[in-house]
Ligand code: SF4
């Protein structure tokens with residue numbers, strides 16, 4: 001017996017004890033009827049080959065370990081970005097349990113969201129009654145100022161009409177006639193979570209803007225897009241805009257509700273864009289979207305109101321942030337603040353200090369399309385080679401933009417972009433064309449294990465490291481943080497590779 | 513603070529009345545049936561259960577797909593489980609349940625992978641059967657050591673009229689009788705995960721038992737062969753259970769389904785006794801095996817030394833003296849450990865109160881473990897329990913315990929706020945709500961990334977974790993000193 005009250009051991013060490021190891025061996029030998037070890041090894045080696053890669057890339061139906069989620073997840077993200085707003089997802093309730101868990105595992109925060117809990121009878125007769133009762137219950141229990149409705153794939157397949165259902169609910173007195181219930185259809189079988197973000201956001205804007213007269217003013221709107229670092233990024237962009245002295249509105253800001261204190265009170269709602277701000281946002285002279293692919297329909301809609309729209313691709317690093325600031329400056333007519341210029345200089349300073357460690361290093365990265373564009377550009381400017389850039393929810397148009405970045409840099413020469421591919425594709429690539437570092441979300445840890453490539457966690461979701469989402473990766477300051485994360489991993493890898501006493505530790509340098 | 517039983521009952525009844533006030537009348541009436549104060553001597557908890565959740569109330573429940581893919585089938589490690597439909601469900605349930613297994617993932621085991629048919633609009637419009645066929649072919653090429661395939665239906669499948677049964681049969685034949693199991697666990701079926709368990713159980717009956725070649729994977733039977741049913745090996749629970757059964761002289765021939773394999777499922781009808789941990793999720797198949805193969809089954813509880821001891825004896829009572837002596841030997845062997853654990857932790861936890869809200873088993877099953885540490889469970893409820901669970905609960909709870917079935921966010925928050933327990937045990941969606949309120953919390957589905965909690969080895973971890981939650985210095989600091 002290995003367990004001990006003085007020093008309790010859990011799953012990490014307990015199962016390495018001999019009695020357990022023996023038990024595992026016996027279970028396998030006597031009852032699992034597994035393939036022999038040699039067979040397993042043979043197949044494992046085969047999966048590392050070019051031949052396997054070709055078969056793997058020939059897949060037409062199967063998706064394995066994708067780097068994307070479904071639309072309503074993004075819709076919930078968008079909804080919680082508005083003040084005192086309760087997301088309401090029309091359809092099966094299980095989906096909502098999943099969205100709430102998913103966000104809570106990433107942000108380590110509660111995520112409030114309700115479902116209309118449709119079941120088999122609703123599948124036959126439609127979910128109108130679920131909407132009618134659901135809105136009434138939600139409004140009475142959780143007292144939101146607004147309920148933002150989206151749909152699961154069930155409601156979409158049976159063709160429930162949200163607009164009509166909400167109108168009927170109001171007629172039946174579920175919520176007051178003038179109660180705000182913006183909505184968006186968010187079919188899970190179209191696009192991904194970023195599409196859902198886009199649709200839901202557009203739903204809120206059309207709800208408040210449609211039929212209103214626009215009287216342009218000097219203010220600008222900022223839209224961030226679906227973003228795992230939103231908690232850190234939003235305060236950073238506000239700081240930047242404030243340094244400009246710009247008049248601005250952040251449209252959709254969940255950074256406070258996903259960053260509430262532990263002080264004895266549970267805040268179901270906190271922060272977020274208010275209804276007045278949304279209404280006012282119509283009058284802005286321009287809207288700046290940080291992530292174009294995450295806001296395609298929203299920005300298109302905004303442009304129809306007469307506003308100028310600037311949609312960027314998650315600009316980061318030096319040139320990316322330069323571009324961001326120059327756009328803000330142009331749109332607001334205000335000069336770039338000296339304080340930010342100094343931050344730029346400091347980022348340059350850090351890059352100059354460390355670039356020799358990054359120069360020529362090969363990277364593989366995957367994630368949402370805008371983040372990939374921003375990160376690729378940043379890596380290229382560091383002299384790194386983003387050899388494999390992959391996105392499950394990025395299409396051919398996205399790939400062409402990544403290719404353009406490669407083409408514009410000598411470091412992009414041997415680099416490839418992969419649209420609509422998944423992490424099992426990436427696994428093949430990492431074997432046939434190995435890299436030094438991998439950048440992606442938590443699921444990349446399986447690639448780290450299989451392919452031995454160190455993972456730098458960035459994107460969404462990140463479940464197995466805490467609190468990084470609290471810090472920005474935007475602006476010069478945020479880019480500095482990304483730089484440090486990359487450097488840390490490089491140094492860790494270098495140390496790990498030189499740590500063996502009397503064999504490699506001559507290189508285990510005290511100064512790097 | 514310390515109320516008499518009668519005072520507690522009055523307080524709890526008032527609390528129920530209070531939480532119901534916030535609902536519209538119709539909903540208040542329906543929710544009232546799910547909330548109660550336990551009266552000693554009653555045969556159940558007198559609450560309605562396993563009925564539809566109200567829309568818009570923030571139920572904690574999941575869906576049938578979660579019950580099938582997430583609970584029953586997902587842990588079978590050497591099969592590939594296709595999340596069939598759009599990308600979401602499979603993505604959110606990917607590797608999140610901590611059902612541990614041993615194997616080379618991606619080669620001969622596939623537990624922590626997400627296989628999805630990633631439905632697009634055209635699959636909805638034209639049907640997904642062709643795509644499913646192609647997917648199975650691709651699985652055969654790319655994952656040649658898979659021992660079988662299951663199709664875990666997501667919401668759209670049942671709505672667009674796909675015939676996944678026909679596809680499965682056809683492909684099984686094509687691959688020489690390979691096990692391919694279509695599961696109709698669409699999320700809109702039933703009212704919670706629970707129907708998903710049932711559907712998944714039935715799928716094992718129809719597509720595994722019915723089709724197994726009895727000469728495949730043979731082994732020499734012994735009179736001491738048992739199967740562990742309804743243990744999902746969260747953080748290694750089934751392992752710290754199995755070791756005790758083996759130490760008492762039994763031979764565990766199958767694990768359902770944590771760290772399980774298709775061969776183990778197939779061979780289970782050879783067991784002399786099925787030992788059932790999670791009654792809720794696997795009573796169906798246990799009953800079936802009893803009817804069909806005459807295998808008796810016995811429920812057991814491996815949380816905390818009191819229940820473990822009773823369970824070991826109960827299991828042993830189905831065997832001869834050799835096993836009965838074995839049970840006593842195991843109990844004696846671990847006595848020093850449990851005494852030391854209790855001696856260390858009980859003084860730190862004595863008298864602390866707990867409120868639970870978990871799935872279909874733990875709302876009752878863990879109560880004994882808390883009591884072994886001197887703690888009291890003052891409120892409990894099931895996400896997806898049925899009336900037979902509430903009947904079983906009466907053997908565990910004390911007079912006056914607050915019972916809440918399918919609790920809503922609103923109710924749970926208010927209950928905890930008023931009762932102010934020393935610990936809440938529930939899921940990830942609830943965790944941060946209560947921690948913000950300054951109440952210590954442990955996740956009781958995933959063991960909060962710890963575990964195992966089953967067995968004697970697990971009890972030590974359980975005790976350590978409850979102590980570290982409750983006696984963490986952080987809870988004394990949540991209020992700023994100038995605000996006190
Ligand atoms: S894919 Fe459909 S059923 Fe699954 S979580 Fe998304 S909306 Fe729900």
Ligand code: SF4
Nearest residue numbers: 790792793871872873
């Ligand atoms: S223990 Fe609870 S969560 Fe786990 S399978 Fe049983 S009912 Fe479900």
